[in-house]
Amino acid sequence: MIAANWKMHKGPRRTRDFLGAFEPPDGVEVVIAPSFVSLRAAVESGRRIYSQNVHWENEGAFTGEVSVAMLQEIGVAGSIVGHSERRQYFGETDETTAKRAEAALAAGLGVIACVGETERERDAAETESVLRRQVGALPRDERLVIAYEPVWAIGTGKTATPELAQEAHTLIKSLLDVPVIYGGSVKPENAVELLAQPDIDGALVGGASLDPESFTAICRAGIPS
Numbered sequence: 191m192i193a194a195n196w197k198m199h200k201g202p203r204r205t206r207d208f209l210g211a212f213e214p215p216d217g218v219e220v221v222i223a224p225s226f227v228s229l230r231a232a233v234e235s236g237r238r239i240y241s242q243n244v245h246w247e248n249e250g251a252f253t254g255e256v257s258v259a260m261l262q263e264i265g266v267a268g269s270i271v272g273h274s275e276r277r278q279y280f281g282e283t284d285e286t287t288a289k290r291a292e293a294a295l296a297a298g299l300g301v302i303a304c305v306g307e308t309e310r311e312r313d314a315a316e317t318e319s320v321l322r323r324q325v326g327a328l329p330r331d332e333r334l335v336i337a338y339e340p341v342w343a344i345g346t347g348k349t350a351t352p353e354l355a356q357e358a359h360t361l362i363k364s365l366l367d368v369p370v371i372y373g374g375s376v377k378p379e380n381a382v383e384l385l386a387q388p389d390i391d392g393a394l395v396g397g398a399s400l401d402p403e404s405f406t407a408i409c410r411a412g413i414p415s
């Protein structure tokens with residue numbers, strides 16, 4: 191799976207422009223996660239579209255949130271949950287991440303649940319305990335996909351070495367036997383080496399997914415050889 195997280199970029203017009211020009215290769219599962227307002231435009235493309243978040247209740251007094259049923263009504267196929275930017279800036283916790291994942295999975299949506307240590311945690315040799323805690327909070331569901339995204343590598347241009355990422359993925363898979371994709375400054379230049387690691391099952395791509403050419407190149411790197 192190669193997934194694009196567009197974060198707070200691209201309204202409906204730019205979303206249509208991108209998807210009109212985007213021709214991913216066959217043989218790789220491509221997911222695009224635009225902002226909420228661009229979901230409908232993205233769904234029109236016929237591609238597999240995920241939201242960047244989802245609430246666990248069906249409806250109610252939850253200002254600013256969107257439910258599973260609302261996403262399904264417009265043809266959204268899944269959702270990212272627990273992204274580190276949600277954890278860092280919007281108070282998302284292991285508990286709320288798990289509730290979001292459970293509700294989405296129960297209704298048949300795909301879920302990419304994000305985990306990963308901060309730079310301080312890595313420096314303090316806490317990576318393993320952080321990953322054990324974050325993964326341990328997630329629902330035991332074989333349809334879940336986990337994104338290992340070391341926080342210090344997101345949007346910073348610093349990428350985990352393939353060996354370091356492989357080590358974290360092996361640990362995560364020993365805790366929960368599901369596909370684990372890597373995120374953190376994935377670019378066309380490093381994608382082949384990262385995706386060649388035996389326990390790296392794909393990529394979650396932020397910055398480099400905004401341009402159709404670079405995202406297509408990363409998708410190509412994801413084709414199993």
Ligand code: PEP
Pocket residue numbers: 195197339343344345346347373374375376394395396397398
């Ligand atoms: C992300 O936001 O999930 C991400 C990995 O971003 P970037 O590729 O820009 O580091």
